[in-house]
Amino acid sequence: MQAVAENVFKALADPTRRAIFERLARDGEQTVHALTDHSGISQPAVSKHLGVLKHAKLVRHRREGRETHYSAQPQALAPLIDWMSFYGAFWRDRFDRLENLLKRMDR
Amino acid sequence: MTNTAPTRTLVIEREMPHPPEKIWRALTQGPLIEEWLTKNDFQPVVGHRFNFRSTPVPNWDGVIDCEVLVLDPNSRLSYSWGTMGMESVVTWTLTPTKDGTHVRMEHSGFRSEQDAAYKGASYGWTKFIGNLERVVAGLD
Numbered sequence: 001m002q003a004v005a006e007n008v009f010k011a012l013a014d015p016t017r018r019a020i021f022e023r024l025a026r027d028g029e030q031t032v033h034a035l036t037d038h039s040g041i042s043q044p045a046v047s048k049h050l051g052v053l054k055h056a057k058l059v060r061h062r063r064e065g066r067e068t069h070y071s072a073q074p075q076a077l078a079p080l081i082d083w084m085s086f087y088g089a090f091w092r093d094r095f096d097r098l099e100n101l102l103k104r105m106d107r
Numbered sequence: 108m109t110n111t112a113p114t115r116t117l118v119i120e121r122e123m124p125h126p127p128e129k130i131w132r133a134l135t136q137g138p139l140i141e142e143w144l145t146k147n148d149f150q151p152v153v154g155h156r157f158n159f160r161s162t163p164v165p166n167w168d169g170v171i172d173c174e175v176l177v178l179d180p181n182s183r184l185s186y187s188w189g190t191m192g193m194e195s196v197v198t199w200t201l202t203p204t205k206d207g208t209h210v211r212m213e214h215s216g217f218r219s220e221q222d223a224a225y226k227g228a229s230y231g232w233t234k235f236i237g238n239l240e241r242v243v244a245g246l247d
Contacts (some may be wrong), residue, residue, distance in 0.1 A: 087214055091119050095212070097143035101133055102125045 008076060011056035016041065017049045021058055024072035031067045116215035124207040127181045134184055134199055145171075153178050157186075188214070 012018050024030055036043045050070055053059040057076040061068050133139045135151045146160040153175050161169035177185035185198040195216035202209040
């Protein structure tokens with residue numbers, strides 16, 4: 001899960017990729033052309049970002065004629081949504097630090 | 108991820124060989140809070156709005172928005188905990204024991220709409236999830 005989550009983190013760490021992904025999640029399937037029109041960057045740049053998103057399994061594509069259509073795959077976010085485990089680890093670590101602090105305090 | 112309750116709760120409990128008064132100080136005095144949690148401008152006043160401030164990372168200022176909800180000295184402390192679109196509540200309960208204190212931390216309000224959203228029912232989660240890596244990096 002860690003490696004999978006890391007790919008997703010990396011893919012979504014970039015604001016342009018996040019915007020592309022959010023657009024696909026919100027508006028549904030889009031062609032590369034349509035995504036390029038809205039992104040303000042070149043088509044090769046959009047394609048490169050889509051490649052990173054695809055590697056993280058956040059999008060998938062299908063060809064139709066000369067157009068490639070991309071769609072969001074939100075289920076790829078599943079490893080990141082386990083907040084219970086995230087905060088579980090977080091708070092256990094903080095409990096340890098709290099106990100260390102208490103040992104150092106006088107009374 | 109199969110829980111369908113409207114909210115979920117994380118509970119951590121520990122016995123600590125210290126009196127409640129001492130633990131209360133660690134939970135409610137800003138400089139002490141900083142030593143084990145994060146920088147903060149906490150004030151022990153109900154209704155006081157404050158921030159926990161983690162180390163900023165690119166694209167995330169590391170800020171958690173909070174408000175003191177309950178302040179029952181040496182016994183019970185509760186504050187809201189809002190970050191990256193997720194609202195939750197943290198509640199500390201201190202119970203004296205023979206050898207010290209039973210410390211209970213409850214972090215509740217992990218909304219199940221995140222589950223529903225990831226199944227495609229709505230959209231708001233994408234921003235939330237997009238920010239997650241900042242949270243992970245910043246809280247470290």
